[in-house]
Amino acid sequence: SLITQPIIVDEEFSNLLNKDNVLEDFFYLDKSEDKNKKAEDLLQAIVWLNASLKTENYKEKVISLYNCLEFLVTGEKGKLLSQELHLTYGAEYDVSIEEIRRVVSEIKNEELRERISGVIKSSFEGNSSLQSKLEALIERLPLTFESRDWALFNKLKQNRQRLIHNKKISAPITKQELNELFHLFSKVIIYRIIDVSNGGEND
Numbered sequence: 001s002l003i004t005q006p007i008i009v010d011e012e013f014s015n016l017l018n019k020d021n022v023l024e025d026f027f028y029l030d031k032s033e034d035k036n037k038k039a040e041d042l043l044q045a046i047v048w049l050n051a052s053l054k055t056e057n058y059k060e061k062v063i064s065l066y067n068c069l070e071f072l073v074t075g076e077k078g079k080l081l082s083q084e085l086h087l088t089y090g091a092e093y094d095v096s097i098e099e100i101r102r103v104v105s106e107i108k109n110e111e112l113r114e115r116i117s118g119v120i121k122s123s124f125e126g127n128s129s130l131q132s133k134l135e136a137l138i139e140r141l142p143l144t145f146e147s148r149d150w151a152l153f154n155k156l157k158q159n160r161q162r163l164i165h166n167k168k169i170s171a172p173i174t175k176q177e178l179n180e181l182f183h184l185f186s187k188v189i190i191y192r193i194i195d196v197s198n199g200g201e202n203d
Contacts, residue, residue, distance in 0.1 A: 038075065038196045045071040045189055052182060059163050061178050066160040068185055069153075070130065072192060078132025082124040097124065130157070141191045152181050 045068045052064035085093040100120065107113040128136075134153070138145050145153075155173050162169045 041071050041074040042189065042192060042196065045069075045185075045192075049182065049185055049189065052178070058172075062156065062159050062163055062173065065178065065181050065185065066156055069134065069156075072185065072188060073130060073133035073137050076128075076133040076136045078128030078134075078136045080125055080128055080132075084129075084132065085124075137188070137192070141188070141195055143188065143191055149184055152177055152184070156181055 048064045048068035048071065052061045052068065055061055055064065079087070082097070085097075089096075101117075104113060104116050104120065107116065131153070152173075155171065155177065158171075159169055159173045
């Protein structure tokens, strides 16, 4: 049997969520260049959140919610893969990556060596993962993600990856779970708007 988990919000938050345009009427930020960029990213997050609410298409809901999250964490400075691996594995990672670099440095074909070195650098020292950026955002805001929230995030990410690559989904995310994610991302957006309005920085 389906167990429905109640989502409890106060009256003000409920009014925000039940409006057709979700939060756009409450989107008032100053026009400085820095805040304009943050406002544009937040507005795009709201647009995608709205899209997920309005469509009945399962695939569109999943992709729209994921896109909402991507815009929501834009500009956040999460940990690089190299930093995450070092924190998890310590010296074992450091030794391993140095060994990989040593092997690559011995490749005689200069073009091949440079291309492989570039891939290693971009993979380990390029952009932070979406999860790492989200973790950084949650840490800055007066919010807490419970284990259930992270489980839903991971399920959304896995479903989205399978959908865009046209692969079979072994554990489809349910309508109830999508609804929970909608409310969760709405809450993050509200706190993010307050953060930007108060001059919050991504330092």
